[in-house]
Amino acid sequence: PxxxxxxxxxxxxxxxxxxxxxxxxxxxxxxxxxxxxxxxxxxxxxxxxxxxxxxxxxxxxYLVGVTAYFHYFYSPVLERLEITGADIRYESDVDGLRRIPIEKLKEIGVEPTFTVVGNIPVVLRESLLPTVYSYGEKFVNKTKEVLPPGVVGPFCLEGVVDRDANIKIFEFSGRIVAGTNLYVNGSPYTYLYWDEPMSVGRRIAREIRLAVEKNRLSSVIT
Amino acid sequence: PxxxxxxxxxxxxxxxxxxxxxxxxxxxxxxxxxxxxxxxxxxxxxxxxxxxxxxxxxxxxYLVGVTAYFHYFYSPVLERLEITGADIRYESDVDGLRRIPIEKLKEIGVEPTFTVVGNIPVVLRESLLPTVYSYGEKFVNKTKEVLPPGVVGPFCLEGVVDRDANIKIFEFSGRIVAGTNLYVNGSPYTYLYWDEPMSVGRRIAREIRLAVEKNRLSSVIT
Amino acid sequence: PxxxxxxxxxxxxxxxxxxxxxxxxxxxxxxxxxxxxxxxxxxxxxxxxxxxxxxxxxxxxYLVGVTAYFHYFYSPVLERLEITGADIRYESDVDGLRRIPIEKLKEIGVEPTFTVVGNIPVVLRESLLPTVYSYGEKFVNKTKEVLPPGVVGPFCLEGVVDRDANIKIFEFSGRIVAGTNLYVNGSPYTYLYWDEPMSVGRRIAREIRLAVEKNRLSSVIT
Structure with a gap:
């Protein structure tokens, strides 16, 4: 959606x-x-x-709710989609305006801006994970269909979760997103898959090595 | 309190x-x-x-202040209460409303809701730790008194810290709380106790193993 | 600035x-x-x-924007400045006031306070890092000039990032700051330097050991 x-x-x-x-x-x-x-x-x-x-x-x-950035890795070799993490953006000046009393805010008449300053880690409510996972799968399948061989490796879906816990996606990034910098030494999710520190960089290297071992290098390069 | x-x-x-x-x-x-x-x-x-x-x-x-969720583990075998972490909830749509200019907020007349979407990690100001620890101890002792053998393993106290750094507890969870998903590979606190990655799951397994080794299995099962 | x-x-x-x-x-x-x-x-x-x-x-x-705390370690032995992490403060009651509907806020007429309750981890937008690094270098050089031998080991610059991604520093801490408690098991940045868990405490110990090995102990003690 x-x-x-x-x-x-x-x-x-x-x-x-x-x-x-x-x-x-x-x-x-x-x-x-x-x-x-x-x-x-x-x-x-x-x-x-x-x-x-x-x-x-x-x-x-305008989607009323909270934003969340869902990190994925699609492995053609394992034929597996992995959720590798999630983050929230830290934005200026919107995330600082609450520090100013409301009356003062009105006086200076600032409209919030959303300049990205950093990323904050978050783990998702468990009951959201099936939906987050299925959105990732739909993205993978759609890219396979319209742009074969489809997405390979890391990507990100950017969504808003509303008060009824419904999720809508307003943007995607077909690359290593900045939020993964949080997980240079692994995320709570990658530990469940790999049981060792797994950054996106290492995950890509691992995918290539697995592909080489299985003689499937062509499935991960385009 | x-x-x-x-x-x-x-x-x-x-x-x-x-x-x-x-x-x-x-x-x-x-x-x-x-x-x-x-x-x-x-x-x-x-x-x-x-x-x-x-x-x-x-x-x-209504407690004016900031919420915080304090994670504990009570070990009957070690006769020790451990602080294992803390988190903040990420909630929809309250945590997203600041993105909307105040005038617009008024026009649409939204009242904040608090649907849990995820958990954000936090470490506590060190001077709060003695209070947080003593509240955990009181909880353990009270449950021993009114519901013997009392709480075993993980629990959570949910509090509000006010502008004078006073803490009031408005709720507890006598189980593995969602916020511990942040610490699948250990928290800043569990590292100080264990010096190895320690999730709640592993901590429970460790407690059982320690109990078996000391012939005290009955103290951790009810 | x-x-x-x-x-x-x-x-x-x-x-x-x-x-x-x-x-x-x-x-x-x-x-x-x-x-x-x-x-x-x-x-x-x-x-x-x-x-x-x-x-x-x-x-x-009053700097309109978002606050961020930049953690550094200056190594006289390696003659190297390291960015070791960053954090955001979790403050009462300012970070809780958004939970109260605006009309109610007005009725009770609360002015935000900024009592530190904890620290939240953040990674910085990559394009900010050169500026953050250069501010740290300027701080090191200035302290060498006015207070020789200058800063040794951990320090922190406390800044506001505005909507144009400009950074101004309003305070410094010439010590181990509380925000480093987040990184007892290492931060995303320390992993890139050390590839092993590196708390500030261990980093200090490492600096001393390196100094001893190189017969340069006098460069790290004053």
Whole structure:
């Protein structure tokens, strides 16, 4: 499941996040609660020359809940998907604004930004794991289908978990994500698979070695 | 020390948390600041058929401060209480609401919910450890007294630490708590006791082995 | 880079944090948005006898962003500065206030306090590391210059990372900081240096042993 995408003539339900062209690293977004507000703010941005091509603006359902980044490793050699960890992003200045009294926040009128500063470790509620695992499997299968041979090795799904423990995925990273830096000496999950310290780097090396041993090197390189 | 429990005819001081019958997993609570407000909200819930037995509603002092979950292991064989770790819960949507600008939060009128999504590791300020340890000891001694042979192995006390570093305990878990999933390969505390990776599972196995070696198996099984 | 310090007759820009004499452990601060507000609040504190010597009040630029504590180890024997970890403080009641609905927060009129309760691990965004490293080097060089032989072993720089990923340092600790308790069994960074579990305690012991082996003990003791 993914967030709904809106066009500029569909009414939005609840909150929407509006991503401006070139939005990157937590900048260039705003949150709005009506189509009218979006149109007004975009018009102002166009007038100030900050947005030139409104057709490149992306308007998405704003998912209310908490973010979580799920790390996976897909092993073609073992034909196995592994959950290797999870993290939360530490972001400026949104994660610091709570330190400021509400009245002061209003006075200075800061809107939160989401510049990534670091990653914080988290383990997931066990009852979420089957869903997290199945989303990873769907991702692997879909990439096999549309982009054979499909994803090999590490990837990450980025989601929001809502108050009913439903998970929606708003983004993926088809690479070693920064959050895995937390687990240079292994994560609580990799210990259950390997019983030895297992970073992503070592896991990739292990996959290659296993592939060589089984004469299946072609299954892990493209 | 534990939070004060109020009845429906005692005036409350500060904030109160009202737990509805069947409240579970972070849902079915509300926070109120006066007896009148509690009565009004309960009346509305009864009228809407959401609460049938008001006598089962629990009204407690709302502890202002930060929550922390203290993990322990009581070893009857070593006659030793061990602090094995601590964690913070990652909860939806309360831990995500700060991402939404205050004005928008007001517009959508969301009240925070506390659905557990995961656990975040924390080490405790050293000066809190004697208190945390003594609360664990009191728990062990009390269970020995009222429910012999008392608690054996892992348990958890769930507390709030206030701005004066006072700790009140609002709940306990007499089992392996989810937060220990963080420490599958050991916690900063278990390393000081064992100098080897020590999960709760291994700790239980170790206790049984020690008991067998000392012919004291009956002290760890009930 | 460090925050600007204001005097009682300079107008402030944005927010200022006012540290009262004897402020400690997260208490005895307030945040203000104008010189007039500072003067009024200080006058009230003086009248109530809570502040006697206004000349000891420190007024600093309030850095909007997220805090981070950078752990270092300077090795005179290896002539090497090591980044050994990073942490975030878990503070009461500021980190708990988000659990209370905004309307209730206003009713009880709590101003956040910053009593340290624990430390949460974090790894830093990789692109911040060169800056964090260079700040550590500057600190080492400056202490060599003004207080020879300069810092030896563990120290900590305490900073705020703003929305543009700029880092300002507001404090240092020339000792083993509490946040290193997270890394009793090593941090993601120490693994990259040592490939074995390396606490600060072991790192100090290692430095002494290396110094003895190289006949350079005098370079690590003062």
């Amino acid at each position: 993914t967030p709904t995408t809106y066009s500029l003539d569909s009414e939005i339900d609840g909150l929407a996040i509006v991503k401006l062209p070139g939005a990157k690293g937590g900048r260039g977004y705003f949150i709005a609660s009506s189509l009218q507000e979006i149109v007004e703010r975009l018009r102002a941005l166009v007038n100030r020359g900050l947005v030139s091509d409104v057709s490149k603006v992306i308007i998405q359902e | 534990t939070p004060t429990t109020y009845s429906l005819d005692s005036e409350i001081d500060g904030l109160a948390i009202v737990k509805l019958p069947g409240a579970k997993g972070g849902r079915g609570y509300f926070i109120a600041s006066s007896l009148q407000e509690i009565v009004e909200r309960l009346r509305a819930l009864v009228n809407r058929g959401l609460v049938s037995d008001v006598s089962k509603v629990i009204i407690q002092e | 460090t925050p600007t310090t204001y005097s009682l007759d300079s107008e402030i820009d944005g927010l200022a944090i006012v540290k009262l004499p004897g402020a400690k452990g997260g208490r005895g601060y307030f945040i203000a948005s104008s010189l007039q507000e500072i003067v009024e609040r200080l006058r009230a504190l003086v009248n109530r006898g809570l502040v006697s010597d206004v000349s000891k009040v420190i007024i600093q630029e």
